[in-house]
Amino acid sequence: MKGLFFRTIHFWGVMAGVLLLNSCFGASVAQQLGQSQSLLEESKPDQALIILGQLIEREPESAEAYYWRGRAHKDLSDLTRALADYSQAIALDPQQSSYLLERGLLFANESKPEEAIGDWTKAIAIDPSNSNLFYNRGLAYITLDKPFEAIADWSAAIELEPENAGFYFNRGTAYRYIQQFELALADFNRAIELVSDYANAYYNRALTQTYLGQPREAVKNLRKYLALEPNAPDREAVEAEMNRLNTLFPPIGKQD
Numbered sequence: 001m002k003g004l005f006f007r008t009i010h011f012w013g014v015m016a017g018v019l020l021l022n023s024c025f026g027a028s029v030a031q032q033l034g035q036s037q038s039l040l041e042e043s044k045p046d047q048a049l050i051i052l053g054q055l056i057e058r059e060p061e062s063a064e065a066y067y068w069r070g071r072a073h074k075d076l077s078d079l080t081r082a083l084a085d086y087s088q089a090i091a092l093d094p095q096q097s098s099y100l101l102e103r104g105l106l107f108a109n110e111s112k113p114e115e116a117i118g119d120w121t122k123a124i125a126i127d128p129s130n131s132n133l134f135y136n137r138g139l140a141y142i143t144l145d146k147p148f149e150a151i152a153d154w155s156a157a158i159e160l161e162p163e164n165a166g167f168y169f170n171r172g173t174a175y176r177y178i179q180q181f182e183l184a185l186a187d188f189n190r191a192i193e194l195v196s197d198y199a200n201a202y203y204n205r206a207l208t209q210t211y212l213g214q215p216r217e218a219v220k221n222l223r224k225y226l227a228l229e230p231n232a233p234d235r236e237a238v239e240a241e242m243n244r245l246n247t248l249f250p251p252i253g254k255q256d
Contacts, residue, residue, distance in 0.1 A: 045075035063092035097127040113140040131160040165194035199228035215249040
């Protein structure tokens with residue numbers, strides 16, 4: 001299914017953290033949360049941890065503080081602590097769908113798709129208008145070899161966000177997997193209409209056209225794929241397939 005798929009604290013960071021601690025005394029919860037989010041956006045999770053740690057000591061019932069500290073731990077690749085903080089945030093505020101979304105992503109990245117699906121299913125019940133929840137749950141279903149469930153989720157995502165080429169691409173790939181080639185072709189066509197340089201969509205459209213008995217169109221799309229991805233790691237295999245199709249089905253007007 002081509003195209004699918006989801007430090008240490010330096011000395012100067014510690015010194016900056018000492019200054020941050022001093023500056024945060026007397027700051028409001030909103031100010032500390034805002035400052036920590038800004039630091040995460042600036043790729044300074046070690047400094048954000050200092051602020052959030054102080055905030056949690058002062059406000060141990062702040063779900064948002066645990067959530068953002070979980071984000072900081074994740075940025076530092078400390079997934080165990082990130083999971084603990086996300087879980088505490090959810091325990092304090094179980095109706096916040098963004099917390100469930102993030103913990104689900106952590107589960108998915110840890111190859112725990114069932115747990116991810118559980119979180120995203122709860123999040124969808126809270127926020128059924130969030131296309132990302134359906135998109136991510138669809139990916140998790142694919143890893144469990146459940147293409148029909150994935151197709152249902154990506155169809156829901158498309159209803160919510162009909163101009164997202166990636167949703168059509170993923171659904172088309174799932175359709176091709178269950179050999180619904182006409183439906184797959186329609187989705188790849190739509191993905192390319194929305195994003196004209198979508199290389200993997202041209203590649204998958206070519207494979208689908210091969211199954212549908214459209215070899216000449218398949219060659220055109222493989223050629224377009226290589227034009228968009230001149231350094232593609234599978235270039236040699238793609239060129240070999242183009243040569244095979246051209247040998248079996250010479251371009252019209254060039255037959256011997």
